[in-house]
């Protein structure tokens with residue numbers, strides 16, 4: 001498929017939408033019609049600067065009849081250059097969206113919203129005093145977002161507002177990354193290295209990490225911030241041995257004065273890495289929320305996606321964690337895994353619910369370029385796209401029936417069907433770190449390789465980011481540089497209160 005943009009250059013926006021509507025097409029942007037071959041699908045997106053509208057036409061629909069969609073920029077937006085550019089961009093997206101809907105006969109649940117935080121938009125309208133009805137209407141007219149999705153976002157936004165009210169600006173979240181896993185899952189796009197392969201690097205990594213933790217603690221203290229949530233993720237932190245975990249958690253406890261009042265999460269994601277010793281160590285160091293992630297309770301899928309554990313090991317891990325006194329366990333699941341039918345997915349929901357987790361995070365399969373499964377992208381898109389809609393809708397009903405409510409939500413690139421990931425929980429079991437990271441109203445200080453520190457400046461409502469390197473060996477060899485980068489925090493917080 002070839003796309004020609006005239007008088008505008010919103011390549012990224014057009015490409016993102018085109019991928020959802022034409023997942024199997026190779027999308028190429030060209031400047032002139034000489035590069036077009038016979039019978040090729042060509043889409044023109046044309047900005048008419050005088051009329052301030054963007055139209056889309058194509059040679060495809062049907063038998064060479066042109067498709068057309070246009071959207072005018074409203075008078076209010078014309079007054080401010082930045083708002084005007086944004087409005088033109090949204091107009092270009094909307095016109096492309098309308099034409100693509102006509103061409104393919106498909107629709108997207110979130111309309112032209114392709115960003116990862118749709119709840120932020122709804123929250124902004126709530127802050128302006130809009131009613132639910134007004135928000136639903138604006139989200140429909142402006143973005144073509146469907147009513148059920150807006151309702152979901154509203155429910156999440158209202159629950160989040162209650163939690164965020166309790167967290168003052170001096171409260172920050174702490175993230176610590178452990179980039180090792182027992183094996184690599186086929187859909188994984190995170191920074192993780194097989195524990196066996198990277199065994200020699202684990203001790204030097206911990207040493208560097210502990211160095212960064214102590215350095216960062218000083219900065220946090222000088223600024224007067226108070227950690228209100230700590231999240232140890234990865235990778236799979238429970239890939240570490242019990243004594244390595246003990247060493248790390250002891251440092252975290254001292255550096256950030258961890259007591260029972262802090263929400264302290266540790267991802268024990270893979271059930272095959274959990275044992276009583278590690279659970280006892282976590283308990284001793286005040287970890288009060290863990291995640292045990294089945295992803296699916298179908299053994300043949302677990303094998304296909306390289307998880308190397310059985311559904312029984314998930315059940316066993318829950319039992320062990322309960323017997324060690326963990327009373328907040330989250331479980332992650334995925335809709336749209338390879339070859340999974342709707343009934344297989346429903347089976348996962350039933351089986352996971354029997355374990356009575358306090359929260360369940362329901363993901364929609366996303367096929368990132370860096371994942372092993374990317375090779376099977378086309379097959380997955382054909383097989384699973386139809387089913388995912390049913391799975392996602394059923395998840396919402398299922399959770400409601402079991403008194404689990406949506407409390408945070410985000411979207412990823414390349415998700416099947418352009419759906420969302422939703423965190424559901426029992427009332428009172430909202431993970432505040434998850435809300436903080438999504439709503440970007442508090443700073444998150446990240447340590448470890450691949451960590452992204454986000455500094456929220458309340459003065460201008462902006463987020464500034466500081467990145468750590470992604471590779472384990474780079475992190476170890478460049479730890480001094482990672483520490484120095486943390487000094488940028490001082491610069492970013494100027495005028496923030």
Ligand code: SF4
Pocket residue numbers: 180181183184185187188189190192234235236269270
């Ligand atoms: S456990 Fe998580 S981080 Fe590790 S390989 Fe699987 S998906 Fe990636």
